[in-house]
Amino acid sequence: MTLFRKRRKIFRIKKRLNRSFTVSFLMFALLAVFGAFMALPLVYAINNAFKPLDEIFLFPPRFFVRNPTMDNFFDLVAIMGNSWVPLSRYFANTLVITIVGTVGHILLASAAAYPLAKYRFPGSKTIFSIVILALMFSPHVTAIPNYMVMSWLGWIDTHLALIVPAMAFPLGLFLMKQFMEQIPDALLEAAKIDGASEYRIFWTIVMPNVKPAWLTLMILQFPMLWGTNGGNFIYSESLKTLNYALEQIVLGGIARAGVGAAVALFLMMVPITLFVISQSSVISTMANSGIKD
Amino acid sequence: MQTKINHQPTTGSIYQAKESRLAKFKKELKRGKHYYILMAPYFIIFGLFTLIPVAVSFVLSFFHFNMLEFPNFIGWDNYSRLFLNDDIFMIALRNTFIFAVITGPISYIACFLFAWIINELSPKVRAFMTLIFYAPSLSGNVFFIWLIIFSGDSYGYLNGFLMSAGFILEPIQWLRDEQYILWVVILVQLWLSLGTAFLAFIAGLQTIDRSLIEAGAVDGIKNRWQELWFITLPSMKPQLLFGAVMQITMAFAVADISIALAGFPSVNYAAHTVVTHLMDYGSIRFEMGYASAIATVLFTLMVGTNLVIQKLLRKVGE
Missing domain, CATH: 4.10.290 (Bacteriorhodopsin Fragment)
Structure with missing residues (x-):
């Protein structure tokens, strides 16, 4: 009875905390203004893709499309067939790089995260602190020696140069390890008593239990690879990526502005759709993302 | 015996x-x-x-x-040349510090603030707002859209808007005028900066033990600011540490946006950063030793700042 009354009282306090009207109003105004700031360029990108050419070059420029048309997409398909390297080739390259890189990253990072999350063995702590340290600097630092390693391996001008380093990004391993720590030890012990090997435990027990983390690694890795323009590594035209093609179209200037907008929309929508699908899994993984003492 | x-x-x-x-x-x-x-x-x-x-x-x-x-x-020659003889590097270093000091804290606070406000919404609206704020990070290189907005002729959206509203008479060269370049790049960097840390904060806020908040209410926590300081922040400490690492590393690594918007090199090096300086010597001039010295300075900057901030943040709520 007293407990019940206490609960109700707490509930009332909680309500009052939330009810300060001006503060709430200010907060939501803030949210709306900055939400608009975040969304406007994207809304613009979507609108642009459906604008007929004369609307793209209207003065004064207009934000929203008036007579939406699919022309840009038809032009895109036409260009795909006509250019020296068909656009579908760029698309296939991007697809291969993205899928192999992302799947490989998830597999390798999970395999490495499992022992680090669940066991203590010589070197385990040192290895993990090195991974945290690697989060603290950007890949730019290692760009030059990376290029040397690539040329030593003979990977320049191959997709391997983009795919393989992406498999070992430290952020994925870090998040996966933090997520795996919450798998109950009893589950693993039971499997061990049944005589399962470490590899079997990893594959049949640990992996199915960390599906949300797979999706998270995918969401973090996918846009990076999907948006790559090949950097300094790819020279052959037939190996270049879709984003590179987009940059060329944008640089190509006025005549292709509509097609550029269509490609941009396509490049943008794929990762966003993936995020919409996987959002709840991503959030549940991120809950374990903290750096603990 | x-x-x-x-x-x-x-x-x-x-x-x-x-x-x-x-x-x-x-x-x-x-x-x-x-x-x-x-x-x-x-x-x-x-x-x-x-x-x-x-x-x-x-x-x-x-x-x-x-x-x-x-x-x-050649011993320390690269470093002495870098710090004593390279005026451009000094510009780059100054710009990098400006970027880091502005975008680092602002984006970190923005990540938390918006995550905190969004957390009070109903689940469906929350999911939608999360998407809106995270979408720029997802859409990757689509930031060239800003090129059209800040375009220097009257077709540029900002110029068009300002001119038709009567604020300016002639288009402003947003990306060619030293006065504005740095600020435009900072703005776009901020637009892109609600990334992994933002998601981590949203997740962290959702997992805060409700009983802690209830206990706090009994113990006399009066308003949401107190709740924030005494309950929310301390229980999110691991995420706060993680988010800081993400944002700091990002704040020091400004380069792609600067190149895409302001060109490479930018007008009078107005948006030149340590990373673009590194690219200049590494992939154009092929002075690998010198570029490695720049990379080492960058590494020291990033890791050093991260370690110091980690030390400071561990004190939150203590």
């Missing part, structure tokens, strides 16, 4: 202890065999493309090396 008997087992036991420690270590290594095998593929790649490059970069920074001739050792 007696002493000898006593003596014998002691030495034996010491010897044995030594032996067993080594044996224990070996046994542990052997027990961990499977773990090392599981970790091997990842860490071979990690070593090859992250660890070895950092070491190589450090070593190369003491050499003169242009990819053609054999590297020759």
